[in-house]
Amino acid sequence: MQEADTLFLEDSFKKYYFNHFDLITVPERTSEREFGYQKFNSGMTRHISLKDDKELHLLLMQNIPSDVYCSNAYYTFPNLPMNEKDWKEADLIFDIDAKDLNLPCRESHTVSICNDCNDVSKNLTQCSKCNSTKIEKKSLPCKNCIDASKIEVEKLSEVLINDLAITKENIQVYFSGNEGFHVYVYNSQFQEIGSRERSELTDYISLRGAIPETFGMKKFKQNRASFPDFNENGWRGRFSKHVFGSKSKRSKIITELLANGYSSFQKTLDDVSENIGVKIDPNVTMDIHRIFRLPGSINSKSGLTKIHCDNLTNFDPYVEASFLSDDTVEVIANSPIEFKLKNKKFGPYLNEKVTVPTFAAVYMICKKLARIA
Amino acid sequence: MLALGQDEIAKYPFLADAGQYLKDQGFSLEQFGTDPDLKSLISKAYERILTAADGKIYKSDLDGDHVSKEAALPREVFSFLLAIVLLKLSGMHTLIKRFSLAEARRAEKYLEKDLANISDESKNQLAIRVIDDLFSVQVEKSDDYFIIPVSDYLKHSINFHEREWKLINRHVENGQVFLSPHETVRLIRKELGTYINSKIINAKTPTMIPGFEDSVNKLVLLSKKFVTYTVSTGEYPPCIKHAIDILEKGENLPHSGRFMLATFLLSKGQTVQQVAPLFKNAPDYNPRVTLYQLNHLAGTSGSGTQYSCPSCEKLKTQSLCFATSECDNIINPLQFGRKKK
Numbered sequence: 001m002q003e004a005d006t007l008f009l010e011d012s013f014k015k016y017y018f019n020h021f022d023l024i025t026v027p028e029r030t031s032e033r034e035f036g037y038q039k040f041n042s043g044m045t046r047h048i049s050l051k052d053d054k055e056l057h058l059l060l061m062q063n064i065p066s067d068v069y070c071s072n073a074y075y076t077f078p079n080l081p082m083n084e085k086d087w088k089e090a091d092l093i094f095d096i097d098a099k100d101l102n103l104p105c106r107e108s109h110t111v112s113i114c115n116d117c118n119d120v121s122k123n124l125t126q127c128s129k130c131n132s133t134k135i136e137k138k139s140l141p142c143k144n145c146i147d148a149s150k151i152e153v154e155k156l157s158e159v160l161i162n163d164l165a166i167t168k169e170n171i172q173v174y175f176s177g178n179e180g181f182h183v184y185v186y187n188s189q190f191q192e193i194g195s196r197e198r199s200e201l202t203d204y205i206s207l208r209g210a211i212p213e214t215f216g217m218k219k220f221k222q223n224r225a226s227f228p229d230f231n232e233n234g235w236r237g238r239f240s241k242h243v244f245g246s247k248s249k250r251s252k253i254i255t256e257l258l259a260n261g262y263s264s265f266q267k268t269l270d271d272v273s274e275n276i277g278v279k280i281d282p283n284v285t286m287d288i289h290r291i292f293r294l295p296g297s298i299n300s301k302s303g304l305t306k307i308h309c310d311n312l313t314n315f316d317p318y319v320e321a322s323f324l325s326d327d328t329v330e331v332i333a334n335s336p337i338e339f340k341l342k343n344k345k346f347g348p349y350l351n352e353k354v355t356v357p358t359f360a361a362v363y364m365i366c367k368k369l370a371r372i373a
Numbered sequence: 374m375l376a377l378g379q380d381e382i383a384k385y386p387f388l389a390d391a392g393q394y395l396k397d398q399g400f401s402l403e404q405f406g407t408d409p410d411l412k413s414l415i416s417k418a419y420e421r422i423l424t425a426a427d428g429k430i431y432k433s434d435l436d437g438d439h440v441s442k443e444a445a446l447p448r449e450v451f452s453f454l455l456a457i458v459l460l461k462l463s464g465m466h467t468l469i470k471r472f473s474l475a476e477a478r479r480a481e482k483y484l485e486k487d488l489a490n491i492s493d494e495s496k497n498q499l500a501i502r503v504i505d506d507l508f509s510v511q512v513e514k515s516d517d518y519f520i521i522p523v524s525d526y527l528k529h530s531i532n533f534h535e536r537e538w539k540l541i542n543r544h545v546e547n548g549q550v551f552l553s554p555h556e557t558v559r560l561i562r563k564e565l566g567t568y569i570n571s572k573i574i575n576a577k578t579p580t581m582i583p584g585f586e587d588s589v590n591k592l593v594l595l596s597k598k599f600v601t602y603t604v605s606t607g608e609y610p611p612c613i614k615h616a617i618d619i620l621e622k623g624e625n626l627p628h629s630g631r632f633m634l635a636t637f638l639l640s641k642g643q644t645v646q647q648v649a650p651l652f653k654n655a656p657d658y659n660p661r662v663t664l665y666q667l668n669h670l671a672g673t674s675g676s677g678t679q680y681s682c683p684s685c686e687k688l689k690t691q692s693l694c695f696a697t698s699e700c701d702n703i704i705n706p707l708q709f710g711r712k713k714k
Contacts, residue, residue: 083678134623136656163545189548190524193527197524197531200527201523201540203539203540204539204541207541208541209542213537213542214537234546235545283629
């Protein structure tokens, strides 16, 4: 990134942090959390402990970070090196990312940026200009991506509430600032479980590793009665609703499943898992020492804010998470894909000089699709 | 500690305070080595260890749920305590491990029976309390099932490799897992073994007692049978080969894949300088970052922790596992190609 771009981003971020202190609050039990931040073109500074909002605001104004993070874990000594922190517990956390959903729309809004010559093209594995294979992909998620991610959030909440007895009030949903959602679970029975346990929990939530027997299919001594009933709770219930469709079809479909045999059932199960399992990133949930993007901070991959979703159904990140100024700026934009921010359409731009509002300029520069003219 | 009845001590002898028990019964260890009537108990203890070493469960004299004969109960407890003395005197850890596991499985049978005992509420409650006191698993009875919180279940089930123990293959409702008595007890088998093992390891080793030598010597000989040698073929497992392939083609290997490859090679004794060039073809290669990260993994910078290669289970969830029949049920890529001799 050229220096003018960095300066411009820093300036825009600083204004945001100055004007929107109200959006950035430290989480509860602040002094037990680890904080960290990154500055533009620089590494991560972490193992920081903060007392309150004031100290956080000071850190933001002094450092103008590109990204700010906070642990979901609670430590006795959050500012010491990892193995001396004395880990106490951690909120349960889930990451749902549009890029993991294998959506068909994705190809249409992903670009390839060559790391050698900076050429931007649509979806190639090799640079058309210099033949380099050092390609970086950037996606400008569309409405479909966001809607599909929302569905996963709904599915996740349903499993958390019905199977794992988490109360609705203890589930908080945030737009990640880029391509998905972060779901936080507070005060659950899972606060103190470790990484391997959390990994098992993610397998449960994403319906991974199920065996045919769990859903009534046996190798020997097969029995129609062991298949799930339509009204059962948990995954057996979801399975039957998905596979049988309706109560009346249950019997007929069980006959088919039995006729197809055990190994075919395992395939059915993989298929069902792909369809109704919740698509969460297991690595995020199982990492109990991670620092996560702080709610209210800007995501430097997009310039959008990580923000709490009060009403997920109506939430539109391209309106509600875009807080940067409307002041215009001149950039050389090379974005072959059109995008919409604050209800305004931008692009496509083919390596041309354009005057756009700051929020759009930041979005493109963060995506490496524009530079300051 | 739980207050135990007579037959409970026989069923769960590891819960008793050994020294106190001997004192209460009016015996000293030396008497067992000399008194001809008591000497047979040493052979009994030896048999108990032998059975365990064979991977079998010691068949007790206890008849069903009750101690039928007055004499059977103390014999049962003594043979357990003497077995520990013999094991301590022999100092053979492989035998202690096998013995602990076998004793755990023996106790497991009684726990299961007690847990399922619907006619005697006190037996039922004792089993529930043993499980809660020793392993902090809160068990509640609900009709024919025992229900435990999902978080408690996970703490123990993650030690199993069989898929039926995965949470997804369990009846989960309202934050609880539903288990049969058998499953409830099976869940804590390993911890029960660990508990017995640590009790034995932490017990004081007595000086040699006259009359014990023969059995101790036989145990030392016996333990030699269990020493195994392993040889390694030196070939890389399929997951590692796959990762190297991807990098050689200049394709992107995800962070988790790079982590696996680096930790694997470092664990195999390669140096940071030997591993670094592998990442040259990565689309986002940066020599400074690569060296920093490798040094971090090797423990030569940062916190000093040396990171270990992830387990096969974890690699499966990261879609990095490409198991072949040669993997032969290993649980970590580092075990690939090792054969026991």
